[in-house]
Amino acid sequence: MTTTINESVDKNVLTKTDKRKIIFLICSVLLFSVMNGTMFMIAVPDVAKSFALSPSEVSWVVTGYIILYAIGALMYGKLADIYPLKYLLAFGLSLFAAGSILGFFSPPNYIMVVIARMIQATGASSIVATVFIIPSRYFPKERGKVLGIVSSTMAFASGIGPVIGGFITGVLNWQYLFLISALVLITIPPFFWKWMPDEKKKEGKVDILGAAIIAIAVATLLLFITMVIWWYIIVSIVFFSLFAWRIFHSKNPFINPEMFGNAPYRTTVLTAFLAIMAMFGMMFMLPLMLSEVNELNALYIGLVLFPGAMAAAFTGRVAGTLTEKQGSKKVVFIAFGLMMTGFFLISTLIGSPAWILGAVIIISYIAFPFIQTATANLISDVLSQSEIGVGMGIYNLFNFMAGAFGGAVIGKILDYNSTFTINPLAVAQNHATIYSNVFAGLVILTLLNGGAFFYFSFKRKGSEYLQ
Known part of the structure; x- marks a missing residue:
C-alpha cells in the first residue's frame, strides 16, 4: 500500500x-x-x-x-x-x-x-x-x-x-x-x-532515462540562451521532442503529461515566467544603466540598488499575509500594478539624479515577493500533494530560464541606439533613450501578461482557483 x-x-x-x-x-x-x-x-x-x-x-x-x-x-x-x-x-x-x-x-x-x-x-x-x-x-x-x-x-x-x-x-x-x-x-x-x-x-520510481533526456534538453536550451550558439537550440528541440514522446510512452514518466493539461497550473507557470523575465531583465539592466547614464562605480551602484532589495525583503511578510487573507489572484494583480508603476517611473526618470532613481526602483523591487509568493501559493492550490514536488520543480525551472532569457534578450536590445522615445514623459536623452524604451516595453509586457493572459485565461475556464 x-x-x-x-x-x-x-x-x-x-x-x-x-x-x-x-x-x-x-x-x-x-x-x-x-x-x-x-x-x-x-x-x-x-x-x-x-x-x-x-x-x-x-x-x-x-x-x-x-x-x-x-x-x-x-x-x-x-x-x-x-x-x-x-x-x-x-x-x-x-x-x-x-x-x-x-x-x-x-x-x-x-x-x-x-x-x-x-x-x-x-x-x-x-x-x-x-x-x-x-x-x-x-x-x-x-x-x-x-x-x-x-x-x-x-x-x-x-x-x-x-x-x-x-x-x-x-x-x-x-x-x-x-x-x-x-x-x-x-x-x-x-x-x-x-x-x-x-x-x-x-x-x-524515478524515470532515469526521462530525467537524463530532460536534463540535456534544458542544459542545451540554457546554453543557447546565454551563448547564442544555434546548434544548441537544435539539440534542445530534439531532446524536448524525445522527452515529450517518453512521457506518453513510459509506464512511470518523469512528469505526468496530465499535469500539462491542468489549465490553472499551466497558466500560472507561464504567467510567472513572463513576470520573472521582466523582473530579472530589470535587475540585469539597472547596473548597466547606472554605470552608463549616471556614471556610478560599482560601490555606488550597490548603494542605489540596496534599498530596493531591502524593501523587498521587508514586504515579503506583507505579501504572505495578503495572500492568506485576500487570495492569490488579488496579490498577483497587486504585483502587476507595482511592476507597471515602477517600470513606468523608471522609464520616465532615467537621466535624473541617482537618489531619485533609487527611490522609484523600490516600487519595482517590492513586486518580486508579491509575484513569487502568490504564484507559488496558487500552484500549491491547483496541484495534488503527490504532484507538488515535480510541479514546483517545473515552476522553479521556468523561473531560472526566465532570468536567463530576460537578461539575454535585453542585453541584445541594449546594443542598439534609439532615435525616438516610446514614453512621451521621459527625460532621457542620447543613449539613455534605449533604456527608457526598454522599461516602457516592460510596462507593455506586464500589462499583456496580467491584464490579458492571466486574467482572461482563468476567466475563460471559470476556475474556482481565482478565489
Whole structure:
C-alpha cells in the first residue's frame, strides 16, 4: 500500500516552536544558497584577472552554476514526491559544502574552480527546490505567510550578496567566497536531524532515462540562451521532442503529461515566467544603466540598488499575509500594478539624479515577493500533494530560464541606439533613450501578461482557483 505524505507527516504534531525552528532553518540555508550566486557575480572580473581569461571563458563560473542549479531544482522537486525532504536537504547541503571546501582549498587552476562551482550548484539546487515544497507540506494553513517569508529571504540574500561579495573580494580574495558558503555545514549535524520532521519514503520510481533526456534538453536550451550558439537550440528541440514522446510512452514518466493539461497550473507557470523575465531583465539592466547614464562605480551602484532589495525583503511578510487573507489572484494583480508603476517611473526618470532613481526602483523591487509568493501559493492550490514536488520543480525551472532569457534578450536590445522615445514623459536623452524604451516595453509586457493572459485565461475556464 502506498504511503502518502499526509500519512507520513502528522502536521498536528508540529508545535508553534517546531514550526518556527523549521522556518528559521530553511531561511538560513536559503540565504547561503542565493548569496552564493550573487556574490560570485560580483567576483567574475577578479576571477578573470587571476587566470588571464577572456569574458567568454570566465563566464562558465556563472553559466555552469546556473545550468546545474536549474536542472537540479527540477530533479530534486521530482525526488521530493518520493523521498523525505530531510534526506534530500542533507544530501544537497553536503554537496554544497563539499564544493565550497574544494573551491577554497583547490590549487590555482580554473578548471577546478568551475568544477567546484558545479558541485556547489548540484547541492544548492536542493535548497531552492525543497523550500517551496515545505510550506505546502508542513504549513497548509499558513502556507501563504511562510512563502512570503521565503520570498523575503531570497530578496534579502539577493541584495546583501553583492555587498558581501564586493567587500570580501576587495579586502581578502575571491576564493574566500567559497569559505563563506562552506559555513552552511553548521546547519546539518546539530539542526537538520533534530528539527526536520521524519517522513516515510513513498512508493514510486524515478524515470532515469526521462530525467537524463530532460536534463540535456534544458542544459542545451540554457546554453543557447546565454551563448547564442544555434546548434544548441537544435539539440534542445530534439531532446524536448524525445522527452515529450517518453512521457506518453513510459509506464512511470518523469512528469505526468496530465499535469500539462491542468489549465490553472499551466497558466500560472507561464504567467510567472513572463513576470520573472521582466523582473530579472530589470535587475540585469539597472547596473548597466547606472554605470552608463549616471556614471556610478560599482560601490555606488550597490548603494542605489540596496534599498530596493531591502524593501523587498521587508514586504515579503506583507505579501504572505495578503495572500492568506485576500487570495492569490488579488496579490498577483497587486504585483502587476507595482511592476507597471515602477517600470513606468523608471522609464520616465532615467537621466535624473541617482537618489531619485533609487527611490522609484523600490516600487519595482517590492513586486518580486508579491509575484513569487502568490504564484507559488496558487500552484500549491491547483496541484495534488503527490504532484507538488515535480510541479514546483517545473515552476522553479521556468523561473531560472526566465532570468536567463530576460537578461539575454535585453542585453541584445541594449546594443542598439534609439532615435525616438516610446514614453512621451521621459527625460532621457542620447543613449539613455534605449533604456527608457526598454522599461516602457516592460510596462507593455506586464500589462499583456496580467491584464490579458492571466486574467482572461482563468476567466475563460471559470476556475474556482481565482478565489
